[in-house]
Amino acid sequence: MSQKKIYEKDRLTAEERLEAVIRLEQPDRVPLSMMIYNYSPFHAKVKASDYVHKPSVYLKAIRQVYEDIGPWDIYYNINPVSKLTYSFVMMMRLLYPGDDLPENVMTQIEEFEYMQPEDYDQILQMKSNLANNVFRARMLPRFCKETEGLGPIRLRSKLALGFLKQGLFWIRDQRWWREQGLVIQIGYQAEMPIDMFSMARTVIPFSMDLFQRPEKIREAAMKLSPSFADWSIRIARYTRIPRVQCYCHRTSNNFISPRQFEELAFPSMEEIVCRIIDAGITPILHCDGDWMKNLKVLRRLPAKKIILQLDGLTDIFRAKDEIGDHMCLFGDVPAEKLVMGSPQEVDEYCHRLITEVGRGGGFILAAGCEIPYNAKSENLRAMVQSVYKYGYY
């Protein structure tokens, strides 16, 4: 653990600060996490296609942002040096600049229906201890160009190599951030089972599934859960970062009803989250969309063990009252403010977040989801400075 302090007047290291807010304790200062993955190539003026393909360009760009705009506490490590591995964990078709898109645009997702209703049945027939990885590997050739035409053995070898490449790169990348005194946010990350089904089926067929085969959705997600959790724990231990980021892109109230969340999605979420916590690892629930009506159900998860990331569509100020005594809240400076607002607006919003959501601890200041590629650097500086100006307890 790095003993280096981020600011002179800090009493805790970044790691101690993060651990304290997860336990809902009041640390010395509000910690800050900056998700600069999409923003960095445009700030550093490197070609986006080079940034996603050449690790050395990635490292140069992302470090330059820290040197120009930092410091902050938590390195939000979305650094997919292996596109194949990134596809495996996110289970979405990724469109990369230079490959599928023009050279200087940000990475995007192309959503299309690659999973069929009978795939739920196939999942139910799998062995539980392997189901998550077997299912993902089986689906990959349907949406990921890098695996097209590969037989099962070559596919597995390619995936293993991808994980090795990614792991080695993470270790190399993290060393530098630790030397700066930062704590690394993510030891492993993956799309949660039901969210993955929604992406893989796409919204219209998945909405129909919710009416026509709800039990199968629930059971298939439950079947994937133990191996999802076990694999996450294994990788987090390998990377030595005791946090797993679980993406819940499609289980907000914008996509499914609170009842569907409770009956179909929550059981697998609970299984995964509890297993991860039992292994001494912190789950980070990346909850895009409006989660307000799901918060009561989330309270059934263990207290003071989870980070809840909100993206601006959930009212984080109300969430503080609803669940702030149960989970550490993370967010949520809106992307729109960072792109179109002024430094004063960003400063005011961060001040409000720190005062209201940061009250008593249990809060990490961050953008709502990612920092957009076209955010203004002066707005990011205002965000960074806000924890120094207002964040000390």
Next chain:
Amino acid sequence: MDRLVKFREIFLAFRIDSIDTEIEDLLQTGLSSPELLQACQKCMEEIGKKFEEGAYFLPELVMAGEMFKKVSARLRPHISPGSEEVAGKIVLGTPKGDLHSLGKDIFGMLAEASGFVVHNLGVDVAPETFVEKLKETGAPILGMSALITTAFDPMQEVVRLLEEEGIRERTYVIIGGGVTTKDMVGRLKVDAQTWDAYEGLRIVQSFMDEKEETK
């Protein structure tokens, strides 16, 4: 009408597999296509109200939309062009640089079900294309949806082009999508913003009411 009781039950229970047979049966009994389509639109309104009240969520809207599409595809060829009341025309799309389509498609489906003619231009639409389509169709409403901030500059450019072409005054502009905020109404000089497809429908309906009043 008694003959429509079962149709309503099927529609409001989202029994999509039974809707085709029910339509055929009703047509056999002599019910006209416009009457059936109207019944379908009433069901859509009921579902929309439940969505507004917070009793229904996206899956119900999607199911209703899919059922409406089925009914509409079966009946529309039998309805003479120009006989249906048109609620208004909308040009719709996701601006250049953004490839997301879901939000605008759901809004478009709801608007169609409410009698609007929707010109859906798809995703990654250039600012000039929006303006050309507005001029070509004479549509008084433009809807642009975005999930990433890449779309902000093109949205701004569309508004600028509308002014340059002298059609901003006659065009209501509504933006939507997860990344947009109410603050953008002022910043981009558009008329409205929403995160909710049904609220979007209410807004475009209010635009049309306003247009009627100022006639």
